[in-house]
Amino acid sequence: MTSADTAQADGLQTNFDQLLSANGIRVNAAQRRRLAWLSARLGRAAVHQPGSVPARDHGVVILVEPPSGPAAEMLYRSLRADCAVVIPFGENPAFDFLKSKLTDFGTIGPSSDGPHEMWWGGLNWRPIAPEEGSRSDASLRVVSCYPRALGDDHAGTLREKLAEFQIAYDIVPIDTADGEQMRASEKSAFMLRMWEEHREPLLFIEADATLSEPPLLPSYLDCDVALHKWNRWEMSARTLYFGRSPAAEALLRNWHHIATAYPAVWEGYLLDQAWSLTSSQMALDTAWLPRSYHAPAEDVGTPRHTTVVHNLPTDNSDHGPDAEFGVAIRPARRACRSGGRDAMIVINSQAASNAAITVIMRDIATSDAREMAASIEAVTGAFAADCGGFGRLELALCPWQDDIRVAKSAAKSANNRIIEIAPWQTLPADLFRTVGQSRDAGSVVVMAGQRG
Structure with a gap:
């Protein structure tokens, strides 16, 4: 990024923070930098409202709700050739259909301060690629x-x-x-x-x-x-x-x-x-x-x-x-995200322990996108607040029963404790402390409760 790009991105920083905060979107530092980088090249960023057509002056379209098939087609047809689509909850398979219609540009992994996979793409590379015949100032x-x-x-x-x-x-x-x-x-x-x-x-x-x-x-x-x-x-x-x-x-x-x-x-x-x-x-x-x-x-x-x-x-x-x-x-790789059998995010705690806990999130294929995102943030937030003595958290998103079975098998082979939850369930603040104090190390804790 050139000095001019950096200055412009810094000027956009406050606006991005306000935009993301107002729409309940959490991103980490690397993801925020990419948003600023895109906006500096393509134009103003805006959160897309379901059922609407992006304004022509929007260079970066941020999508937080997965569109239905017809809505995805309408959005695709309405995009400018020189814009980018950003999905801050890119780990959600509900966005896969829209991604398949676009060109993949990049993926930025999760972290404790932004526990989601951010995907970005567009119609083609031309708007953000170097101009033909240009030379790069970057060393290589x-x-x-x-x-x-x-x-x-x-x-x-x-x-x-x-x-x-x-x-x-x-x-x-x-x-x-x-x-x-x-x-x-x-x-x-x-x-x-x-x-x-x-x-x-x-x-x-x-x-x-x-x-x-x-x-x-x-x-x-x-x-x-x-x-x-x-x-x-x-x-x-x-x-x-x-x-x-x-x-x-x-x-x-x-x-x-x-x-x-x-x-x-x-x-x-x-x-x-x-x-x-x-x-x-x-x-x-x-x-x-x-x-x-x-x-x-x-x-x-x-x-x-x-x-x-x-x-x-x-x-x-x-x-x-x-x-x-x-x-x-x-x-999953066609949609540039982690699969159900991989850990979507791994977070280490300050505890001096080799013990790890795997949280398996089921029913994600039938859950609302905001609900699923909030549940991911609740799990990682609870672990950050009280790790229960565990040295590591591994969170896997499993849309199918076969994925759950494989994730459980992998966790058990690593001698991890296991919690199974659904996105719509409310988690107790002392979840990891309670599981950590349990003597039955080989059991799977399945959170009970009915969808509201």
Whole structure:
């Protein structure tokens, strides 16, 4: 963000605080910064009223109520080409249909001061992308590695393009356990080495790729991480941006740890799991890169815009081991949110304890959006006020019984205590203290009560 952008964003800060407070919307610091960033580029922000059409001078449309199918279609058709839609309660699956009609721009994870996943998107990237032919003032280093067995010519084209665009780079051969194949643990270990050797943000590009233009978008977005989801759900490790932030480093280290533990698993799924883990623990600012940053060679010369062109087969065999892999996470990742089997938010307390408690929120598919958001805030607020001696809270949102079953199984295998609630239930202030004092560590506490 330039100094002019920062000054303009600072000037909008008070207005944002008033707007969010008046509409009962809680966001964390990273999410508020993104709202100001969008408004500085696109125009005034306003909360969308159900059944209405956004005013033409609204550059940022904040949506807090999930629209029905016809209402989503009406909203979609009424949007300006140069506006952004922001959903501050992006963890709610009721917004999935509207998201499917829009282009995903980014997701910012929850934190204790803003316990929701914020999603932002729009009709296309053009209004917020760097202008064609522009140069970035932000520092950036492109890094890449490849199995030594492939020879130095493997990355020749990429080296030539980076030199032409005057972009700093490190492209090196590495020794690999599987000859001409590179494991995720080897790629992530290389990335960690580059992270420790350099101070600039890092953009990893697969060594057999080429560039059609300078890859300016990731650093321009000023995010923690940027990557592409092939088919809107399969996370690809071919183009990866890591900004110089603690959250970016945490994702990188989590990816390396998981990849080392499961060397036989496909690298994209390991990256997905590292993203889910990191995003639940901190406000990870993720940008979902457009297809132009993950373009197969067949896109070159077509009307499609290309920036990073990968040497990919046309049958998608490079993007995952089989068509059914990751079925459980597919709907959630298409909507850029945590799935029912992942913890949506993890909060650590000040208690000197390794004991953890899992709260499973059921019936979210039939609950009002405000009701569900208020319940998430009630759970995290109660834990912050009195953790009951637990060192960690894990909150999972489970729309289906199968999700509840899997979440319970995972919690029990980790020896976590378990509470099952519904969004419409009122929680006692001493909830965690009461459960913590219970002697039956293996039981599931199901909150009783009828919907009012």
